[in-house]
Amino acid sequence: MSADPGSYWERAGAIGYGEAMFGSRAVEQHVNRRLWNIAVEIGRQLGLDPSARVLDLGCGDGAFANAVLARNFVAVDGFDMAEAAIRRAQAHAPGPHVHFAACDLTRLDFADLPHYDGAFLIGFLHHVKAATPTILQALHRITGRVVVLEPNGSHLLRKLLELTPAYRAAGEDSFRHLQLEKIFAEAGYRRVMWRRLNLFPNFTPQPLFRLLRLVEPAIEATPGLRALCTVDMYGFQTSDQLGPAER
Numbered sequence: 001m002s003a004d005p006g007s008y009w010e011r012a013g014a015i016g017y018g019e020a021m022f023g024s025r026a027v028e029q030h031v032n033r034r035l036w037n038i039a040v041e042i043g044r045q046l047g048l049d050p051s052a053r054v055l056d057l058g059c060g061d062g063a064f065a066n067a068v069l070a071r072n073f074v075a076v077d078g079f080d081m082a083e084a085a086i087r088r089a090q091a092h093a094p095g096p097h098v099h100f101a102a103c104d105l106t107r108l109d110f111a112d113l114p115h116y117d118g119a120f121l122i123g124f125l126h127h128v129k130a131a132t133p134t135i136l137q138a139l140h141r142i143t144g145r146v147v148v149l150e151p152n153g154s155h156l157l158r159k160l161l162e163l164t165p166a167y168r169a170a171g172e173d174s175f176r177h178l179q180l181e182k183i184f185a186e187a188g189y190r191r192v193m194w195r196r197l198n199l200f201p202n203f204t205p206q207p208l209f210r211l212l213r214l215v216e217p218a219i220e221a222t223p224g225l226r227a228l229c230t231v232d233m234y235g236f237q238t239s240d241q242l243g244p245a246e247r
Contacts, residue, residue, distance in 0.1 A: 005127065005171030006081065009060075013085025017061045023203040030213065031200055035231060036068045036122075039147050042193060042235045043072075043118055046145040050074060052117035055143065057135075058124025062089020062100055069120065070098045077116075081105055106131040110138035118145035126150055126174045136187035144238035146189060150175055152196060152232050161201070177232055189236040196220070198231040 012020035022028035048054065052073045056065045059078030066089065069076045078100045080086055086102040093100065106128050119139060125132045125148070139146065151158055153174030161167050175183075181191050199216045200209060219225045 008171070009082040010084045013061050013080075013082040013088055016088065017063060017085070021202050024206050024209065026206055027200050027202065027204050027209050030209070031198060031202075032063070035149060035198060035233070036064050038195070038197065038233060039064075039120060039122060039149060040068060040072050042147045042195075042233060043120070043145070045193060046118060046147065046235045046237060048073070048118045048145060053077075053114070055079075055113075055116040055119040057119055057121050057139070058105060058127070059085075059089060059100065060123075061085040062092060062098075064120070064122055065089065065098060065100075066092050066094055070094045077101075077113075079103055079105060079108065105135065108135075108138075110142055113142050116143040118147065119143045120147045122147075122149045123151070125180070126153070127171045129173045129175070132175075133183050133186065136184060136189070140188045140238065144240060146184075146234075146236040148180075148232075148234040148236065150180060150232050150234075152227075152230050153177070153179070154227065155230055157201070158230060180232070180234075184234075184236050188238055190239065191234055192237050193235040195233045196226045196229045196231070197233060198229055201230060 018028045018032065043054070050073060053075040054069060054073045056069060056076060056078040059065050059080045060082070062078055062085070065076050065078045074097060076098045078089060078098070080089075080102060081104050083102045086100045089100040128135065151172075151174040153159065153176040158174055177194070184191065197220055199212050199219060219228055
């Protein structure tokens, strides 16, 4: 397997990220549908309403933008470096209010972009870890609300998996919770919500998935057990977007 993340994501874009990244269709549907809906819920809590124009940065094959964002917001722009993924996204776009473009997101000139009411960064930043501070500082100039989904970088199994050839090929290098919050704070954002969710690594076998699905809500709701969860989800805002009670 190639160690070049660009090649990995081009292949994934050609066949679809769900097919490339999950060992089971049932796990994929549970994880993606649930977390994508929670991402929109967080956006609503940040103040994004149906009239919002939103950015999907690191949109991959457009599945989230086309299936979820397009139903909830008046305009959606998605950007990703994988040209095969963008072609797939464009082919499945549900209407003219959804647009996609391929570009190197570590070199994207944010000054050329319009202002957005909010941005969604779904499983993107840990693939561009070294460039994350620069990207967020630039993002600050075009939007004051950001919804983030990232792997739980404090999860021991996750960090061990990142040493395997498959994870290294995809460029996986997850953030620890406080590390990511610090980078956002330095870019001018304040964290206003944080949730640790999801028990299922992408390769979870179906029998184990069916068993753990029954206890997932209880584990997520129990402070001492949340460390077992694989995903961190956040809502960030700039100070000018906060209400008086939040400042």
